[in-house]
Amino acid sequence: MALLALLLMAASAGVMLLVAHASAALNATAVHWWAALSVGGLAVMTAFIRSGATLALRDPSLTLPQMAWTITSGAVAYVLAGEARGLVPSVLAMILFFGTFGLTVAEVIGIGIYALVAFGCAIGVSSRLSANASGYLDTAYALMVVIVLGGCVALNLRIHRIRARLQQQREALAQALDINRELATRDELTGLINRRAMLDLMELEHRRSLRSGRPLLLAQLDIDHFKPINDQHGHATGDRALQAFAGTVRAHVRDTDVLARWGGEEFVLMLCETQLDDARELLERVRLAVEALEIPHATGTLRMSVSAGLALHLPGDTVVHTLERADQALYTAKALGRNRWVVAPSGPQHPPRPAAGPSPFNARV
Structure with missing residues (x-):
């Protein structure tokens, strides 16, 4: 000019x-x-x-x-x-x-x-x-x-x-x-990132893990018997339960760990640069914290429990496959009685259903 x-x-x-x-x-x-x-x-x-x-x-x-x-x-x-x-x-x-x-x-x-x-x-x-x-x-x-x-x-x-x-x-x-970007990446009810944003983050961490060689673990978390909460106490109580659950889990994980609402009462937790033993201890802390959680409602106090499946992301695997292994571990935790976490095996074998015989997963109540 x-x-x-x-x-x-x-x-x-x-x-x-x-x-x-x-x-x-x-x-x-x-x-x-x-x-x-x-x-x-x-x-x-x-x-x-x-x-x-x-x-x-x-x-x-x-x-x-x-x-x-x-x-x-x-x-x-x-x-x-x-x-x-x-x-x-x-x-x-x-x-x-x-x-x-x-x-x-x-x-x-x-x-x-x-x-x-x-x-x-x-x-x-x-x-x-x-x-x-x-x-x-x-x-x-x-x-x-x-x-x-x-x-x-x-x-x-x-x-x-x-x-x-x-x-x-x-x-x-x-x-x-x-606002639109926030709505596109956040779950409005719990304030957690949503499924689409979590998939993007997991792909990013997958690439970082490949470069650095540091471990990456994914956990699928599911609130036990959540449908009866909505049916018996109403969706408003169910919403408060989801918010309380999300807040409790976030309070017991590290700032570097990422929690996302996957859908309904299902959540995914991504643990970056975490050893498997440390992840077990973390999931146990989460399980105990959720078990101790009390949510008041019109007729009394509501209590919850959580089941979780944990999978170590393996070199050469895709994030989707690791999620499937975590989901299979979650299925096993549900089949074993809920209110527990299960670690998926690190080998290529596919676990049988619990009803077919002893589970090859490491499980802990």
Whole structure:
């Protein structure tokens, strides 16, 4: 933008020089000095901006100094242009529009007042120097300057109002997108991440585990006999039970562990960089905490228990397959009487159903 302003000033100076050479009424020497100072001043500002020396300033683009310089230059040009000063209002309009997107409302009003004062002085000086001070052209030029100033300031303010409204709309849209993103990744009832977000996190941790060689464990957790809670005590009590369960589990796992609501009363816990023995102890703490949980309701106190299946993620396995192994371990925990956790075997064999014989899982009540 600074380079564009410099280019426009150079073009305007070129027009003034053409007029000075074509008209004997103009002081060519004064116009040459005016052109050199006008273009040179903007060139110095542009050099400072391009060098990065202005980055620490509140206005690193030097919008106000550039506009004040060009307005002053325009006012002087109005005096020097003589009968050709009808060219200046168009340049003035260009100057004022140039700062539309870099100034605050107060600055737009301030620069408009400065332009009015500067050109008021220029009109006064020009009238005194004019051989025909009362000529209709002087009056017409003065009125055009006032009209251009008023119109430009009014339009700038209108543009600022539009920009402010667009900014508010962008902020509202950003908030809506944040809410939608949160709804897309969070379970509204428990505040836990949902299934889709958990799958993404598990894939990410799967890749990290492959690179680092550190263990990754997945656990499937299921609240025992949850359907009767809804049937006998209502969905409101069931919702409170889910919230209490989620809060209890989160309170007994590490900050680096991730708990997600998988669906209904099912949850998935991802344990990163955790040894199998540590995971067993963690699940036992969770089991005891849930067993001790009391949820008041209209007719008394509700108690719950949890069953869990734990699987170590094996090199070469997919996350989906590890989840299936954890789910099979959970099935075994349910079949063995619930309120317990079961660790899935780390070998490739598929465990038989408990009814078919002794379980090959490590189980603990």
